[in-house]
Amino acid sequence: xxxIIISFVYGAAVSIRNKLxxxxxxxxxxxxxxxxxxxxxxxxxxxxxxxxxxxxxxxLKNEFKVALLSRGYKRKTxxxxxxxxxxxxxxxxxxxxxxxxxxxxxxxxxxxxxIRGIKRIKEQNPDxxxxxxxxxxxxxxxxxxxSVLLCDYLRPINKDKMLPWGTLRDKQNQKYRADIVFVxxxxxxxxxxxxxxxxxxxxxxxxQQLFFTSLEYNDLKPVFDIECKPVATDEAAAVAGIANPxxxxxxxxxxxxxxxxxIFPDHHDFSQKDIDNICSIIDKNExxxxxxxxxxxxxxxxxxxxxxxxxxxxxxxxxxxLNREEPKLTSYIIDYIKKYKGNSKFYL
Numbered sequence: 001x002x003x004i005i006i007s008f009v010y011g012a013a014v015s016i017r018n019k020l021x022x023x024x025x026x027x028x029x030x031x032x033x034x035x036x037x038x039x040x041x042x043x044x045x046x047x048x049x050x051x052x053x054x055x056x057x058x059x060l061k062n063e064f065k066v067a068l069l070s071r072g073y074k075r076k077t078x079x080x081x082x083x084x085x086x087x088x089x090x091x092x093x094x095x096x097x098x099x100x101x102x103x104x105x106x107x108x109x110x111x112x113x114x115i116r117g118i119k120r121i122k123e124q125n126p127d128x129x130x131x132x133x134x135x136x137x138x139x140x141x142x143x144x145x146x147s148v149l150l151c152d153y154l155r156p157i158n159k160d161k162m163l164p165w166g167t168l169r170d171k172q173n174q175k176y177r178a179d180i181v182f183v184x185x186x187x188x189x190x191x192x193x194x195x196x197x198x199x200x201x202x203x204x205x206x207x208q209q210l211f212f213t214s215l216e217y218n219d220l221k222p223v224f225d226i227e228c229k230p231v232a233t234d235e236a237a238a239v240a241g242i243a244n245p246x247x248x249x250x251x252x253x254x255x256x257x258x259x260x261x262x263i264f265p266d267h268h269d270f271s272q273k274d275i276d277n278i279c280s281i282i283d284k285n286e287x288x289x290x291x292x293x294x295x296x297x298x299x300x301x302x303x304x305x306x307x308x309x310x311x312x313x314x315x316x317x318x319x320x321x322l323n324r325e326e327p328k329l330t331s332y333i334i335d336y337i338k339k340y341k342g343n344s345k346f347y348l
Contacts, residue, residue, distance in 0.1 A: 007165035014162070014170055021140045028143035029115050034122050035064075035130045035337050036144040040137025042157060042170035045243030045266055047150040048184040048215060050095045050293065051319050053134045056148075057103050059330045064129035064337065068103075069117045070096040071135060072110030074267045080120050083108040094267060094296040095134065101296075114139050130337060137178070138170055145340050146333070149178035151202070152244070153186040153212075158201045175202070179336075180209045180329070185247065186322055188214045195322075211329055212322040217251055220313035223295045228310045235259070236287040239278060241268035241294050248291055248315070260285070268297070275303050282308045290314050 020026040037056065041047040053068065060066045072081070072093035083092040083100040092100070092110055100108040107125060111117030118131055136142065137149055151157050157172040175181065183198055195212060204210055220230045236256040240248045241264035252259050260281060264274070282288045282304075288311050290298060295314035298304075304312070321329070 003165045007162040010164075011162040011171065018140070018171065018174060026140070029141055030143040031115070031118050031122075034118065034128055035146070035340055036118065036133060036142065037130060037146045037148065037333075038133045038136040038139065038142070038144045039148040039150070040135050040139075041150045041152075042137065042172065042174055043152065043155060043160065043167045044163065044169055046155075047152045048182075048213075048319065049135050049150060050098065051215065051317050052148070052150060052182060052184070052213070053132060054099060054102060055319050056132050056333075057099070057106055059333065060130055060132070060337075061103065061106060063334055065125075065127050066130045066132065067107035067109065067121050067125065067128050068096070068099055068132045068134060069114060069121065069136075070099075070108070070110050070133075071112050071114075072096050073135075074269065075110060077110075079113075080109065080111040080117055083110060088300050089296045090300060094293045097296045098292055099134075114142050118142070129341065146180070146336060147178045148180045148182065149175055150182045150184050151175075153183050153190070153198070154246075156198070156201055158203075176205060178208060180211070180332075183210070183212045184215075184319070185244075186212050186214045188320070188322070190214075190322060209329070209332060211325055213319040214322060215247055215317050216320040218316040218318065220289065221316055222309075223290065223298055223312040223314050224304075224309045226309060230313050231286050231311075233286045235285060236289055237281045237285040238262070238289045239281075239294060239298075240264070240291050241270075241297070242266055242291050245291075251315070252289060256287075264294075267293075270297060270301065272303075275301050279303060279305075279308060282311050286311065288312045292316050 039049055039053050075093040076090045083096045085101050085104050087097055089097050096108050096110050109117055109121055114133055114136055122128055160166040160168045162168045222228050234257045237260040238252045239262045243266040245263055249261055292314045
């Protein structure tokens with residue numbers, strides 16, 4: 001009952017905040033000299049923001065000079081900061097570090113104040129065309145050029161409740177602000193009938209583009225920058241500290257016999273006791289597997305022996321489009337940005 005009451009109060013506060021932005025009492029800031037693309041959700045974590053942000057960088061980096069700006073959740077540093085491949089997750093946050101290591105030629109920065117971060121990037125890198133903002137759908141101070149909303153297939157927003165009763169951190173009617181909506185983490189065998197049910201439930205406007213994606217795991221890669229390959233074995237231990245580890249657990253359980261899987265909270269800061277426990281598990285197994293995001297945090301620790309490091313691998317993940325609609329989305333985004341940049345009002 002208490003959760004329901006708190007949920008009602010929280011929902012009312014969120015509605016008032018959105019209304020104040022909608023009627024202009026709280027002002028929007030539109031950055032005129034760079035194309036801004038926000039990617040985010042209206043639920044608490046686990047919708048696949050990072051792999052979708054990586055996909056966005058992948059399709060943009062060959063057409064435009066692109067940067068990524070993130071809040072850098074749970075980093076120990078403050079204010080604006082560039083992320084380098086040599087940064088630690090404590091300095092940059094695990095997700096921005098993951099992205100920088102995957103795209104070393106792309107400018108990646110962190111700043112909780114997104115407007116300030118955009119201005120800093122543009123001032124110091126005047127040739128930047130596009131800035132992708134990770135987890136910024138709710139950052140209403142910014143009026144972006146393009147908004148991307150992610151919705152988890154297994155957690156329909158129309159059937160969810162506001163925090164803490166449910167997982168919504170914003171009203172589900174705020175989906176109207178999205179130009180593109182992804183239904184993420186779909187089973188790869190999702191049928192046309194199942195998609196139609198989702199389409200009807202979302203009830204989007206004609207101007208909104210809708211795509212269905214699933215997550216696809218790639219070959220294992222070493223956690224540490226050493227030359228090693230995973231041994232061929234049916235047994236493995238695994239660790240995950242992500243918001244929704246269901247797909248990771250399913251993959252490990254399907255590919256290894258009776259694996260030992262440790263689950264931690266999202267963005268978990270591994271304590272010395274945790275590391276000692278993980279070291280013990282590694283010693284008892286020939287193969288240790290973690291998520292790409294967890295690998296960024298495990299790299300911070302120097303407790304692992306060379307023998308242990310040689311057993312430690314992470315499972316890279318990327319998105320896969322259902323209905324083979326990746327070329328459609330790619331063309332839509334690139335054409336949108338080119339037309340936006342072609343507007344004489346864009347560069348003043």
